Amino acid sequence: MPSMVFAGLNIVTATVSPSDVNFMPSSWPPAPDFPICISTEGEITARYGDNEWDLTPWAGFVLKLNFGESKRKKSGDISPENSEIFKRIVAFWIYGPNPCREIRTLVSQYENFRQVFTYCTKNNIVATDLYRFPKVIESFSKVVWPSQARHLIVLLHTLWERREHSGVYILDAKGIAELQSKIPAHEKSQTAYIPPRIWLYQLSRLRDFLEDFRSNLGALEACAEYCLQAYALNAGSVGAACSQQLTKYNLPFVSLSNPALKSKLFSGHQFGPFYITAENFGILDLLEKWCGDVRHNGVTILSQYFSMASNIGKAYLLNFTLMRIDETSSLRSDCLVIEKDKITKEDIYLLRGSTNKTVEDDEACWITSPSSNMAIEVMNSVSKFRTRCASFNSNISLTEEDKQNPFLALRAYEPWRRSTRFDTAPDIRCHELHYSMFLSRYPRLFDTNELKIQEGDLAGALLITPTLSPAKYAVGKIWPLAWHQLRRTGAVNMSASGIVSDPSVQYQLKHASRAMTRYYGNGYYHLNANLNQEAQAEYIRAMYESVARSFSALNTSTFVSPHGEKRKDQILNLVSAKDHNKLVKAAKDGAIGYREILLGACANPMPCPYGGIDYVGRCGGGDGKPPCLDLLIDKGKKQQILKLRDVLQKRSRDAEDGSPFHISIKYQLQAVESVLDVIKNS
Known part of the structure; x- marks a missing residue:
């Protein structure tokens, strides 16, 4: 013993x-x-x-x-x-x-x-x-x-x-x-942040695919059912069709030039080449758009298209959550949960599933975008059909949960699949396809020219992750997509105030970033759900790194203090701007602060009692006192500040003289004029 x-x-x-x-x-x-x-x-x-x-x-x-x-x-x-x-x-x-x-x-x-x-x-x-x-x-x-x-x-x-x-x-x-x-010291490198242009491109292509699928959902489901019944007719029953591989002499969809069709051994009913069936159901152009030559591939291309939908659905969900790829594979058909926030009264979209990271997270939740519902709808359509085929398979014993609430992503169980295995149960999960392999597996999904790194892409990526390998990340090279990059990019986009300035990125994130930022950052206790701790940790790490990066960026000549260079040096010399790790630690300790405000940046790590986000009277010294000591004016915002002056002047004309509102606008106008003078003289 x-x-x-x-x-x-x-x-x-x-x-x-x-x-x-x-x-x-x-x-x-x-x-x-x-x-x-x-x-x-x-x-x-x-x-x-x-x-x-x-x-x-x-x-x-x-x-x-x-x-x-x-x-x-x-x-x-x-x-x-x-x-x-x-x-x-x-x-x-x-x-x-x-x-x-x-x-x-x-x-x-x-x-x-x-x-x-x-x-x-x-x-x-x-x-x-x-x-x-x-x-x-x-x-x-x-x-x-x-x-x-x-x-x-x-x-x-x-x-x-x-x-x-x-x-x-x-x-x-x-x-x-x-x-x-x-053993040589290991230099740890952070996961790469996907530049906004490339991130937007891959997301738009995933969305195009899902929208096409959803637009043709009824025709796709009807065609799949028609094919299943054709195989059942030639196999003798739907159970036989789903449990064993048909020979070439009883396949229902065979090219008219196929010698097997003319053989005396051919015993099946003939439905003609599959491309004719696809054309009859109105999905021929759809399949050729995303998968290639239907005439050459035959009915197996329908399985390819369905598997593509499952993988693209997972990729889309990863863009709008902080999940890992294996966590998306654990999602079942009822994973989408909508909760009403008790405080804000808004709908919060959650994905509920299990994570293998900790035992306690078997019922973890991730905040997501309302648009994730489209991906889940597409994946559910494929999962429902494949579960039905698996239920007819005499080699597989499905649990009640597998029947009623199947996994969103399943391997192919339809009779025309390319795999010769007929006994693999749904709980044996498929090996994950690396995101970079989408380029070769689905050549019609991404245009490699759009994924080539441009100078602006590289500059933005290096700003977020300075340790990128020049061998992999260089102008002209194809961006090496990876699953964890989506997680990292999502966390940065949520927390990087002012870093991700591309308006279209902000537009794409408008449904997700506000709720995700609030609940992962500090408001998660409002929900009844058990938010995934690893996702929250990823966001918080990115949040502090964002403060450190932004604080470091203040060292450029773009930012000036209304109190002169000496005061700017006092603010920035708290920690060496070159030491990123020290900056991150200082951010966590509350020793440094960074908040983007209308006039530039506020370096005060403590909450400001005067506003600064939507009120600039105190920041710029419009109330008769000197400007705030923690203000650093961003010269790059001159046009925005000029627009703010125009708005304030209009409101001043409409406000009642001597009213608190009029006095407030007066202070802000004086502050704006003071800031514009600093920009002009710097």
Whole structure:
């Protein structure tokens, strides 16, 4: 029996109890035939002695941990001796003290440690002897993934401390210290912020696709149902059509020139080439617009179009939330919730779902835009049809929730899909398609010329993320779209007062930014919903960075103090404008402040009792006192200030002499004239 400190299987998605055969091994290391993973149907998918553990039932997507010869060339092989050691370590993470609770944690640790075993195998060393080879440790330090080095050191140290329980370790304390000293420092870079022009372009194309789908929703659903019944007729029943692949001799949609149609073996009803069916339902031009040649691809293009709708729907939702891509995959058809704010009385649109980041967030919510309803409507149409096809499949057992409230994004279950698998249940999620792969997978979606980086794009991106790699981000290169960029860009757009000045960006965000800013920033307690904490943290980080960036930008000659350069230097010298991290920390500590106001910027970190956003009398010294010490006038706003003067002069003529309103306008006019004099003389 393993030591009493062993906790037993604790992966939350494994849903095991102490009486289950895979809860705890009876010996250590476990016997080769000990079952590691068992599906809900009772099938053993991984035994300890296997060179590949299939942990798909725990992961919810196809997941196999390989301990031997790799199927991927770049991954490297592991020798049999090292394979046994590696399996014992991973089993220790599953069953030992403080075992992994999340499958993603286990996978992260596995992937981090695998580089140790492939490197030792490459150098003909048993991993447990690595501590005896300081030269190999030194050479290994040069190939360790820099971003994972710190985590690897922690894992090695924990294994060393618990060597008496696991019976194995890789490096002792001296070896770990040696490796740590040789690993180069990792320079962390923030996720890139998508420039407004490129962000707007990709969003507009996603929206065009969804609007086209929704405009043709009835025709698409009718065509899909017609095709399903055609397959059912040739297969003998709709169940047979959805449960097995038809042969080429009974396919309903076959080209008239296809030899199979003229064969004596052909036994099916013939509905003609699919493009004729598509034309009859009025969707031929639609499919060719987004997917290409219908005549060449046949009915499979309908599956391609439906899968494209699911992926584009997820991309659209990511543009208007702070979700991760895997979190959008957990959304079900009833995810959209509309709450009435008790204080403002406005409708707040929420997406409710689960997040794998923390156990507590199984019912997390994300603020979103009302326009997200369009994406959900499109995705629901595809999901409803695919769930219906899956319900006819005798190889799949659907839960009641899968039938009544299916996932928004599902793999293809229709009989004409290209996949030959007919037994994959909906809870086994598809591998996520990287956003950058949209360019090759959906070549008609984006124009690569529109995604090429222009000088203004690069300047804006570097302002937000100065550490961008010149190798990837340069004028003329295609912007490398990534899912997390959408999250980062959304957070910055919400919080970056004055940074994102493109009017069209503001227009696109008008439905989402105000509510998201308020509720992620400080007003979330008004809602009954449990807002996702990671999304809130992402927004808050961007908020403080926005203050730091804006404060740093005050150092340019565009901003002047009405009290002269000496006062401006006093404001800006609180923290070195070149040290971004110190500026962020100062923003968090409240040592610096930045608020965009009508006349420029206010550097007062404390709330202003006089306004400044819609009243400038005190800011510019229109009440007879000197201008505010924290005011920095933005010379770039001269035209706006001139327009403000025109508005104030008009209101002054309409106001009653001597009234409080007239006096207020008088003070503001005097302040504006004073500010214009400063701009003129600077």
